[in-house]
Amino acid sequence: MTKPTIHALSRRAVLRGTGALILAFSLSGRAFAQTETGASATPLRGLPGSLDATPRLDAWIRIAPDGNATIFTGKAELGQGIRTALLQVAAEELKLPLSRLDLITADTGRTPNEGYTAASHSVQDSGTAIRNAAAQVREILIGEAARRSGVSRADLTARDGVVTGPAGLSLGYGELVSDTLLHVDAAPTSTLTDPRDFTVMDRPVPRVDIPAKVTGGAAYVQDMRLPGMVHGRIVRPPSYGARLVALDAGPVEAMPGVLKVVRDGAFLGVIAEQEWTAIKAMRWLATLARWEETAQLPDEARLPEALMALPTRDTTILDVGQPDAPAFTLDTLFSRPYLAHGSIGPSCAIAYLEGDAMTVWTHTQGVYPLRDALAGLLAMPPEKVRCIHAEGAGCYGQNGADDAGADAAMLARALPGRPVRVQWMREQEHAWEPFGPGMVARVRAALGPDGAISAWQHDVWSQSHMMRPGPPGTLLAARDKAEPFPPAPPVDLPMPEGGGDRNAVPLYVLPNARAVNHFLPEMPLRGSSMRSLGGYLNVFAIESTMDELARRAGQDPVAFRMRHLQDERAKAVITTAAERFDWKDRPKPPAGGGYGFAFARYKNLEAYCAIALEVAIDADTGRLLVTRVAAAVDTGQVVNPDGVRNQIEGGIVQATSWTLFEGVRFDRRRITSVDWAAYPILRFSRVPRAVEVHIIPRPGLPFLGAGEAAQGPMGAALGNAIRDASGQRLATLPLDASRIRHAMMDPPPLR
Amino acid sequence: MITFTVNGTRRTIAAAPDTPLLYVLRGELELNGAKFGCGLGQCGACTVLVDGEPVFSCITPVMLLDERTVRTIEGLGSADAPGPVQAAFIAEQAAQCGYCIAGMVMRAQALLERDGDPDDDAILAALEPSLCRCGTHVRIVRAVKRAARTMAGKPMAGKVEAVR
Incomplete structure (x- = not known):
């Protein structure tokens, strides 16, 4: 598990932990392209995974004299189980038992720079790097044993941390390793373990972090809890861009237990010895502040129209054949509201200014980009700012983590020598996190005389899904300061992964098709990355349209998809989900019942996922219960099958919540959905009653991330099941009880 | 001064009487299990047991606890010697980020102490006040069922333990 590095507070310990390492290998540079992980879009050296940016083997793996290994990753545990998966990969290739491995995660003082832990790239980027590095380290150790013993390396075997050979030859990794042995660049190819010989990978190894999490x-x-730690809280403005016009902080400064009120422009914070005192001081300070509000938010009731009326930068991302049909069979406007990440634990960070060095413990997804942003914010050299990842609650994209890091750093700068812990309040997380953007997708499609799709057009409107640090202007504190940083420019993540247009290109083989990304440079509400980015709405739109076309053509929705696919792996997940659900022989549903099916390959590059499900709807209330789900997934080579299942199950349940319940609420000035009452999410009473996840084995194929594969298909399958039950096609998310009730009442059913 | 029993030990608390129990547990008593989630009694991350019943510690002033008995997840077992509910959550791998899990475990503990053989509806109802955002619900329900079997002296062999 992640042990907070409390010892690192002493300067000597910091040097002991990192100084030697910094001398031993140079961390990779800070050349960030505009990709979701921050990695270079083009290979630098042609090395596997993140080795390409950080080729030195000892940047990833160090062997101690006792033969135990420490693995370094620039990725972070976000609750997705990456810590366990990366340890499995390292143990498998190093031929060392898991218990002899330690893993250091994202830390600008110690680990490689792997950008952001995002986009389902962690196993692909870091897992690939560690796997190859571990295999190469093992071969180097075998080579060293051969050199020392004079035995041919073909006669040597590495197992359980020992290289053995003829005549009782036995050399432990600790004996073989020396200071310089692993201080070499990785080779382009590695001797990887054959999947048939796996003993640790492709096994449901229990997660190493769970015991601590269930025992306190x-x-x-x-x-x-750091020695001398104090508690900070922030007073945020009441709305975007509000100006602080008057504040007499005197009464709060005089409160017993309050150490300091910090003010820099409209950035307001309090620091107190005790956490509850800090909260009371924050509330009092909030009542004393007078603000002038200027925000002009869109009309929430007409959000799709408001988004489509904004200026756009258009990119045609697909254009084949003649997509302009004389008449379209379907022309549907799909939309989703802004969605909150909704972390159960509000964002938190601890910052500590000691001399001229700032250390920030943070649950950011990108320690290096945040380090750069904080250095800008604080006007400090980057090498004097260290960001260390420590786990927070699940984030599912960019929540308030980076902002809380900046808040803590601002307060710590005002109180040198004391670690300052800042945790956001619930209403701050709900109002100020960068939401998953509201979006619109219009899909037009025509059926030909043969019952196949003859024309297809997809248009999507969305603001940026990528407003993460680096630039200081991405941080709330930097915008509120007396001398504010300029707002960061909006990033339109390019294809093939895409941003708002992620998954807007169908995987189906369509002879006449066009897709256009209408990127909105303006941002009516603060937004950034949230799981699957635009993929959730685009898949919802595509799969709803596929389902509707199949119905119009009088074809089974599964068969209709299959006839438009050539990708064998896509066909395999669809077939498996349908078979496991018994789709062909599904009985006629009872009144209020319905079946839904949907499929996507995430980004058209990552995991394949197909979902079949059954719902039961109470027509009087519109209450929908998912009674059964069968999912099939192909994530390439699996590292931890139980981890994949956990991610897919989680995606299914989370997308059920998004689809049935969620939307950020606001008036023309303020975000109003500032707690769980105003922003309801799924509770246990509405949990899908039976969820099966079937993994297609793909031994030896590249890793594909699993964390975002299920969300799009799950949303679409729900919409398709409601269509099956009600005869009505719902295209405006969320598909909440009110909309479902109306659908169930609206005659005539089309079935 | 307020005195109450926490996980079997009598503690006298210096905090102001209006301080919510959560801040006393996490601050003065340095217990990590109960989490701040909302401060509004809406999410259940702060759930602990008071005289055997689940309460939201984030909205319970410590003054109400004088001479009462508080149990937190630390009182159920440790990573080396987990209690039956904790062991069931580990066996089912019923966590992703885990931030909500201590609250879930405490609700399950309270349920199983008053009903040794709860049906699905009883489990769902007992857990309803607690939110999970990772979508681990299906596993959490399985873990509660597994714990019920263990506590009834009929432990499940189960696929999960078999492969681990």
Whole structure:
């Protein structure tokens, strides 16, 4: 598990932990392209995974004299189980037992720079790097044993941390390793273990972090207690861009237990010895502040129209054949509201200014980009700012993590020598996190005389899904300061992964098709990355349209998809989900019942996922219950099958919540959905009653991330099941009880 | 001064009487299990047991606890010697980020202490006040069923333990 590095507070310990390492290998540079992980879009050296940016083997793996290994990753545990998966990969290729491995995650003082832990790239980027590095380290150790013993390396075997050979030859990794042995660049190819010989990978190894999490261990940044630590809280403006016009902080400064009120322009914070005192001081300070509000938010009731009326930068991302049909069979406007990440634990960070060095413990997804942003914010050299990842609650994209890091750093700068812990309040997380953007997708499609799709057009409107640090202007504190940083420019993530247009290009083989990304440079509400980015709405739109076309053509929705696919792996997940659900022989549903099916390959590049499900709807209330789900997934080579299942199950349940319940609420000035009452999410009473996940084995194929594969198909399958039950096609998310009730009442059913 | 029993030990608390129990547990008593989630009694991350019943510690002033008995997840077992509910959550791998899990475990503990053989509806109802955002619900329900079997002296062999 992540042990908070409390010892690192002493300067000597910091040097002991990192100084030697910094001398031993140079961390990779800070050349960030505009990709979702921050990695270079084009290979630098042609090395596997993140080795391409950080080729030195000892940047990834160090072997101690006792033969135990420490693995370094620039990715972070976000609750997705990456810590366990990366340890499995390393143990498998190093031929060392898991218990002899330690893993250091994202830390600008110690680990490679792997950009952001995002986009389902962690196993692909870091897992690939560690796997190859571990295999090469193992071969180097075998080579060293051969050199020392004079035995041919073909006669040597590495197992359980020992190289053995004829005549009782036995050399432990600790004996073989020397200071310089692993200080070499990776080779382009590695001797990887054959999947048939796996003993650790492709096994459901229990997660190493769960025991602490179920027993009250110090598992999160929220749990860290540093010597001399004090508590900070922030007073945020009431709305975007509000100006602080008057504040007499005197009464709060005089409160017993309050150490400081920090003010820099409209950035307001309090620091107190005790956490509850800090909260009371924050509330009092909030009542004393007078603001002038200027925000002009869109009309929430007409959000799709408001988004489509904004200026756009258009990119045609697909154009084949003659997509302009004389008449379209279907022309549907799909939309989703802004969605909150909704972390159960509000964002938290601890910052500590000691001399001229700032250390920030943070649950950011990108320690290096945040380090750069904080250096800009604080006008400090980047090498004097260290960001260390410590787990927070699940984030599902960019929540308030980076902003809380900046808040803590602003307060810590005002109180040198004391670690300052800042946790956001619930209403701050709900109002100020960068939401998953509201979006619109219009899909037009025509059926030909043969019952196949003859023309297809997809248009999508969305603001940026990528407003993460680096630039200081991405941080709330930087915008509120007396001398504010300019707002960061909006990033339109390019294809093939895409941003708002992610998954807007259908995987189906369509002879006449066009897709256009209408990127909105303006941002009516603060937004950034949230799981699957535009993929959720685009898949919802495409799969709803596929389902509707199949119905219009009088074809089974599964067969209709199959006839438009050539990708064998896509066909395999669809076939498997349909078979496991018994789709062909599904009985006629009872009144209020319905079946839905949907499929996508995430980004058209990552995991394949197909979902079949059954719902039961109470027509009087519109209450929908998912009674059964069968999912099939192909994530390439699996590292931890139980981890994949956990991610897919989670995606299914989370997307059920998004689809049935969620939408950020606002008036023309303020975000109003500032708690769980105003922003309801799924509770246990509405949990899908039976969820099966079937994994297609793909031994030896590249890793594909699993964390975002299910969300799009699950949303679409729900819409298709409601269509099956009600006869009505719902295209405006969320598909909440009110909309479902109306659909169930609206005659005539089309079935 | 307020005195109450926490996980079997009598503690006298210096905090102001209006301080919510959560801040006393996490601050003065340095217990990590109960989490701040909303401060509004809406999410259940702060759930602990008071005289055997689940309460939202984030909205319970410590003054109400004088001479009462508080149990937190630390009182159920440790990573090396987990209690039956904790062991069931580990066996089912019923966590992703895990931030909500301590609250879930405490609700399950309270349920199983008053009903040794709860049906699905009883489990769902007991857990309803607690939110999970990772979508681990299906596993959490399985873990509660597994714990019920263990506590009834009929432990499940189960696929999960078999492969681990």
